[in-house]
Amino acid sequence: MKRLLPFGSVVGRARMIAVAASLVSITALAAPSAIAQSAPDTRATAAQLTQASDAVLEADVAGTAWYTDQAKGKIVVTADQRVTAGQLTAIKKAAGAQAGSLEIKRTAGRFNRLIAGGEAIYSTGARCSLGFNTVRAGVYYALTAGHCTNGRGTWYTNPANTALLGWTAASSFPGNDFGVIQHAYPAAADGRVYLYNGTYRDIINAGNPYVGQFVERTGSTTGYHTGRVTALNATVNYGGGQLVYGLIQTNVCAAPGDSGGPLFAGNTAYGLLSGGSGNCTVGGTTFYQPVTEPLGLYGLSVF
Incomplete structure (x- = not known):
């Protein structure tokens, strides 16, 4: 498991950018x-x-x-x-x-780590997405998958890497699968999730789901999809020593480009897409990092 990077390493770098809730990539x-x-x-x-x-x-x-x-x-x-x-x-x-x-x-x-999704964000060799925007003491941060942020410092909102988003402030993968990006321009931070029908959903709470609960997910590849929580505290072995623990398991479909994106229901945030198998033609099994872990660890709040 990677050592978490201190927020202080990037806090003083800049003003902040925000981007509407977005997402990351996923494989078949x-x-x-x-x-x-x-x-x-x-x-x-x-x-x-x-x-x-x-x-x-x-x-x-x-x-x-x-x-x-x-x-x-x-x-x-x-x-x-x-x-x-x-x-x-x-x-x-x-x-x-x-x-x-x-x-x-x-x-x-195959179960795979996923990279790309929702409203896409970009870094060297990766296309990922924001799961939820968060705030702590007036400083804005985006949450995404840790396998995206590991080893990557600067993030952008366009594939040409010219529109600055911000910098990786913390990253945890494997073991967990969450990453934290400090926004470069706080005025742009949007606490909503895009529903891929021209509308947005305000996210104002965070919590833990229960087995059988109806949940929603968005991603840049497949847009908006729904399903049910099928298990809690699941462990996934992606291979090569990359195990992730304590995940939310669902039957919501996903595809390459959706990983790191948000799992939610109503106005409540639940998770960040880690990986899974399948696609939105035949269905699949997907796994989510509970969002309450990075929120609690760093004192972040959805808004």
Whole structure:
């Protein structure tokens, strides 16, 4: 997990720019299929579920995501198309006596970090987007995905990199997936989300969703889409040691260019698109960094 960069490293740099809520990129995603495998319906204890979850983590299979379903007493593992039958067997073997606590599902496509989206922002080698604009003590910051901001300093609002947006103030990926950009021109900061129908939505609250909740998402590639929260506290293994924890899992579709964008419902902010699989033709599985984490960590507020 990358060390967070102090805000102080960029606070004194400039006046500030703002841009309406925007978003980032995503790679191809695809609809989840029916359950491929399901372990016998045996109820596990909390300790056994923890052991099973730890076993999935230790198996370190890229293209897997998992969460604990307390109601069913299962660790629900979703595997993308690159995961082989042999790798699923290895996960079960790693779980040992707790293999019966695993419920395995398949999803088409591949889980990937996503880069681009909503109202696009640009940096060297990347097109991403703002999820939500925020403020702290009169200073304005934009939130996006951490895999976008890692290793990148200056951001722009046009592909020619001539219209300055601001500078990376903090970045956390993997482990988390959020980045913070200080606006160069505060007067331009817009606390709304664009709905891709010529209208905007005011975002005035932030919170945590519940399983089954209706949610909305926007992105520069696919525009506005809706769906439901299917799990909380999910872990995704993107491969190469890039794991992200504590994510919101949904069935809202997304496509390349949507990552980093906002997950919300009504006037409440919930998350930043991290990655997923599928597309908005066949559907998909997507994962979101809870927005409450960077807000609380840095004392930021949506407006």
